[in-house]
Amino acid sequence: MAVVKADAYGHGAADVASASLGAGATWLGVALVEEGIALRDAGIQAPILVLSEAPPGSEKDALGAGLTATVFSDRGLEAIADAAGVLGRTAGVHVKVDTGMHRVGLHPPEDAPAFVERVVRAGCELEGLWTHFARAEEDEPTTRRQLELFTRILEDVRRHGMEPRMVHAANSAASILYPETHFDLVRIGIALYGLDPGGALGERAGLRPALSWRSEVSSVRSLPAGELVSYGHRYGVAGGVVATVPVGYADGYRRGLSGRAEVLIGGRRRRVAGTVTMDQILVDCGDGVVDVGDEVVLIGRQDDDAITADELAARCDTINYEITCGIGPRVPREYEG
Ligand SMILES: Cc1ncc(COP(=O)(O)O)c(C=O)c1O
Numbered sequence: 001m002a003v004v005k006a007d008a009y010g011h012g013a014a015d016v017a018s019a020s021l022g023a024g025a026t027w028l029g030v031a032l033v034e035e036g037i038a039l040r041d042a043g044i045q046a047p048i049l050v051l052s053e054a055p056p057g058s059e060k061d062a063l064g065a066g067l068t069a070t071v072f073s074d075r076g077l078e079a080i081a082d083a084a085g086v087l088g089r090t091a092g093v094h095v096k097v098d099t100g101m102h103r104v105g106l107h108p109p110e111d112a113p114a115f116v117e118r119v120v121r122a123g124c125e126l127e128g129l130w131t132h133f134a135r136a137e138e139d140e141p142t143t144r145r146q147l148e149l150f151t152r153i154l155e156d157v158r159r160h161g162m163e164p165r166m167v168h169a170a171n172s173a174a175s176i177l178y179p180e181t182h183f184d185l186v187r188i189g190i191a192l193y194g195l196d197p198g199g200a201l202g203e204r205a206g207l208r209p210a211l212s213w214r215s216e217v218s219s220v221r222s223l224p225a226g227e228l229v230s231y232g233h234r235y236g237v238a239g240g241v242v243a244t245v246p247v248g249y250a251d252g253y254r255r256g257l258s259g260r261a262e263v264l265i266g267g268r269r270r271r272v273a274g275t276v277t278m279d280q281i282l283v284d285c286g287d288g289v290v291d292v293g294d295e296v297v298l299i300g301r302q303d304d305d306a307i308t309a310d311e312l313a314a315r316c317d318t319i320n321y322e323i324t325c326g327i328g329p330r331v332p333r334e335y336e337g
Contacts, residue, residue: 001027003189010324012333014042033058036067052104059083072096072106081122094128099146101134112153113160129164137173137198173197176205195320212300219244235274241285245296248279252326256316267303
């Protein structure tokens, strides 16, 4: 399963979905009913799992678009069964079991056999049984505990004479580290984008980032050493060229990167000069020769150097997921390959 929620972690859901399906993915995963409907509107016909219960009132839209529902509450099950009845079809559902993430899912998990019985009694098909790991990238005992509990629940469900067609548990980190979590399907998000799920697993798995984020110098000026720039005048330049680049926090270039991040211009690292503004940043280029139109790499490679989403994340105390998910809709996406 290619997890393409949050506009495919900022990469563009419809294009990533098509590329993933072309490369062998058989399922897509989304967080929102709206995300699934947008994929259908883009002509995608593959199975799409909504990774949490559809919000009350959205069940008919979800089933009408051919999305597959996750269920874990009696309210959610009843609403899906009702919507399926109205549409005159049988809903195949995936029952999510909370084995330790404690975000969503059936809890206590030992209720699974009884819940699954209610699924079947409600006229739905038990298409899947699944869970989600809380810290697969960093903690083996917790992951093994979750896996053991999930396996026990699965056996219990089977003992009650019910067989989910599809069992799944693994995210990127678990897929890389624990083959025994693969079951029938793995739900791959961050690794699909060539990014590290944490714990330096990206390197171990030979992942290469799919995304680069580029802009161009839009204006240059020459300023003396110590001249203060941008909002709040919080940064004194080295002296020399200061370049303006038309990207800002409204595009997802986070304000927390102010004065901290570097960009690549002319194959050299240059520091973001002072406060990131809504639409533009300033870059301290010192004695470099920089012209309007020069390429600026915010994430990606230029000559022999590269800036990664992980580097930006480290500079503003977040994770690579949040950096790419945050790249805003007004940044045009272009696809190669
Ligand atoms: C339920 C579920 N499965 C799979 C994933 C994919 O996780 P990752 O991006 O770490 O592979 C996510 C993402 O958060 C998720 O919420």
